[in-house]
Amino acid sequence: MRVAFVGKGGAGKSSLAGTFARVLAATGRRVVALDSDPMPGMAFSLGVAQIDAGLPDDAVEEFEETGRRRYRLREGLTGTGAIERYAVRGPDGVHFFQLGKARGARWDNTRQHFGFQRVLDDLPGEDWSVVGDLPGGTRQPFLTWGRYAETFLVVAEPTPASLLTARRLARLAVTGSAPRVVVVANKVRTPRDAEEVAERTGLLLLGAVPFDPALDEADRLGRAVLDHDPTGPTVTAVRSLVAALSTETRAR
Amino acid sequence: MKIAVVGKGGSGKTTTSAVLARTLARSGYATLALDCDSNPNLGISLGIGEEATERLISVRDAVDAGEEEHASSAEDLVARFGIEGPDGVRLAVVSAIQNPEPGCP
Numbered sequence: 280m281r282v283a284f285v286g287k288g289g290a291g292k293s294s295l296a297g298t299f300a301r302v303l304a305a306t307g308r309r310v311v312a313l314d315s316d317p318m319p320g321m322a323f324s325l326g327v328a329q330i331d332a333g334l335p336d337d338a339v340e341e342f343e344e345t346g347r348r349r350y351r352l353r354e355g356l357t358g359t360g361a362i363e364r365y366a367v368r369g370p371d372g373v374h375f376f377q378l379g380k381a382r383g384a385r386w387d388n389t390r391q392h393f394g395f396q397r398v399l400d401d402l403p404g405e406d407w408s409v410v411g412d413l414p415g416g417t418r419q420p421f422l423t424w425g426r427y428a429e430t431f432l433v434v435a436e437p438t439p440a441s442l443l444t445a446r447r448l449a450r451l452a453v454t455g456s457a458p459r460v461v462v463v464a465n466k467v468r469t470p471r472d473a474e475e476v477a478e479r480t481g482l483l484l485l486g487a488v489p490f491d492p493a494l495d496e497a498d499r500l501g502r503a504v505l506d507h508d509p510t511g512p513t514v515t516a517v518r519s520l521v522a523a524l525s526t527e528t529r530a531r
Numbered sequence: 532m533k534i535a536v537v538g539k540g541g542s543g544k545t546t547t548s549a550v551l552a553r554t555l556a557r558s559g560y561a562t563l564a565l566d567c568d569s570n571p572n573l574g575i576s577l578g579i580g581e582e583a584t585e586r587l588i589s590v591r592d593a594v595d596a597g598e599e600e601h602a603s604s605a606e607d608l609v610a611r612f613g614i615e616g617p618d619g620v621r622l623a624v625v626s627a628i629q630n631p632e633p634g635c636p
């Protein structure tokens with residue numbers, strides 16, 4: 280499966296995406312956890328010590344085509360090869376990769392940015408699952424990920440701003456390769472919260488994650504919730520999400 | 532004065548901006564709240580409501596639609612495409628990615 284976690288800033292994308300990727304990897308599947316947010320996030324929820332895990336510049340080469348500058352993987356380097364060589368192995372066998380952190384005002388990540396797109400283009404679909412953790416908002420889902428995600432998983436809190444973001448994402452998803460869009464209600468305190476998220480986004484509700492103080496605690500400690508509270512409400516809810524999306528993907 | 536509020540997602544930028552803007556307006560400053568997020572939500576925190584926030588047209592879209600020819604200045608754009616919020620704060624959205632457009636990826 281190829282799933283992109285999207286939603287408003289702070290909705291819980293990184294917490295859920297990292298946990299989701301590990302739960303999926305633990306079932307024996309080959310999983311790339313791809314963090315494409317220039318701000319830190321997914322490394323913590325995966326429990327990977329190394330925050331910087333990008334493609335080196337020399338993995339990508341520049342070439343010209345009909346007068347335009349383009350990028351491809353270095354001669355002989357395949358998508359699978361790039362992951363095996365450069366991704367960081369995390370707990371449960373997950374492969375952690377980053378699309379490039381902002382390292383300064385003028386730090387250019389063009390090569391990395393396009394390099395990743397080539398890695399994704401080149402991955403055999405059946406062999407690999409991709410779990411993407413995107414920056415908040417609508418820009419990256421719309422401009423980059425529409426081509427790569429089969430599923431946009433919108434993480435939405437039961438608040439007006441989060442729901443407005445979810446509606447925008449649902450509208451934008453109809454362009455491009457038209458991935459399927461589902462919503463996950465996060466930080467819910469009552470069953471009504473989850474119903475409201477479904478009603479006010481008009482999206483299929485894949486599941487709900489309760490408001491969980493243990494997640495906040497894990498965050499403050501800089502630990503993955505999967506290691507901090509492995510049988511708690513967040514991990515239990517994410518396990519259901521993985522099961523629900525796996526069933527959905529097979530049914531398609 | 533010009534204040535830019537920045538930080539990580541979910542850390543409270545929009546809420547802080549809205550409270551700052553309304554506090555300044557209450558102290559008598561003519562205040563423009565400029566939502567520079569391409570996923571603009573500042574209207575909700577300012578208190579103009581969810582629907583009005585969703586309906587707001589960004590200055591960028593207005594300019595792209597040719598309104599620049601009719602507007603004489605930046606102030607004019609903000610006056611015409613902004614909206615008046617509580618405490619007299621004027622809200623304008625710079626640029627929004629919120630609707631699919633023909634021809635886009």
Ligand SMILES: Nc1ncnc2c1ncn2[C@@H]1O[C@H](COP(=O)(O)OP(=O)(O)OP(=O)(O)O)[C@@H](O)[C@H]1O
Pocket residue numbers: 286287288289290291292293294295316320413414415465466467488489490491492494495498513539540541
């Ligand atoms: N179910 C939950 N219960 C309690 N707190 C939660 C829950 N989900 C997320 N949080 C908290 O919300 C905050 C934001 O979470 P997270 O970093 O995962 O969001 P994000 O969407 O990735 O944010 P950003 O847009 O900055 O990337 C964190 O402090 C996290 O602990």
Ligand SMILES: [Mg+2]
Pocket residue numbers: 292293294316319320321412413414540
């Ligand atoms: Mg994040």
